[in-house]
Amino acid sequence: MVSLVPSLTEAVAVSAPGALVGATDWCSHPAGLDVVRVGGTKNPDVRRIVALTPDLVIANEEENREPDLTALRQAGIEILVIEVRDLPGAFLELARVIGACGLRGRPRWLDEAEEVWLDPPCPSVRLRAAVPIWRRPWMVLGRDTFAGDLLARLGVDNAYADHAERYPRVPADELRAARLDLVVLPDEPYRFTREDGPEEFPGVPCALVGGRHLTWYGPSLAQAPRALAGALRAAVR
Structure with a gap:
């Protein structure tokens, strides 16, 4: 699997260690991630990604460019493109990504994240x-x-x-x-x-x-x- 989205790189690496073979130069978490770097989110090295023969590339409709994703599809690589506009949407898309990793259960951090956002701290005045x-x-x-x-x-x-x-x-x-x-x-x-x-x-x-x-x-x-x-x-x- 290759991730072209830094936050999803962290999500996959923490949830399914070893699942990633490539990530962008901007994927800074988790620390010490040892994968092939494939360029930036806006200018990934398509040839390098193809050479890794990933079974899936994870992308975001906002962070990544359609011409790059089209080139990967034309090379026969499956792309999972997520779209996030709000917190509920993020949790749904994260579940999709985690499912694509082949995990049977949900990672603990995802349950913890959903729990803490049920009652977040707010000031008395907006x-x-x-x-x-x-x-x-x-x-x-x-x-x-x-x-x-x-x-x-x-x-x-x-x-x-x-x-x-x-x-x-x-x-x-x-x-x-x-x-x-x-x-x-x-x-x-x-x-x-x-x-x-x-x-x-x-x-x-x-x-x-x-x-x-x-x-x-x-x-x-x-x-x-x-x-x-x-x-x-x-x-x-």
Whole structure:
């Protein structure tokens, strides 16, 4: 099996050790994963993947490009493409991926993740936030995003949830004028830090959060509610 999605790489590697023969250069978890690296999510080495003769390639309709998946299909390789827009959808798709690994039962981390999200920690007052994912140009989370759904379950409403685009470009001056209670800055795909991001939003609390907890669907979901809620509380104290 080859995974072209970092969060799914972690899910498979933890649940079915030895099932993976290849993963992208961005697949950083679990630590020490010993598989053939096949390039990036947007530019995988199709020839290298084909040479591995995997029985299945796992992909995501958003992270991976259709021309690459088409080339793999034309080479006779089966592709499992998942689509995730919210937390329930993530759990359903994770179950599909785990099933494709040939496991008879569910991994413990998946049960734990579903349990902790039944009653996630929330503030007493809901907060209105923007969630930049890039700068120069500034891009934010828009409609129908997995990360936006996670934040909503933690009491944070995405100010751009009704935008026509899923990842709209928004000028910095518009963000500063949006009457936000909070700005949520993940460390991926753009690596926001305290020296690169919060200075653009004077007077607005900024929560620096781990992108793995905000955007990955896999074993990290079991720790995500506490990790994200802690970062949000620290920002608005």
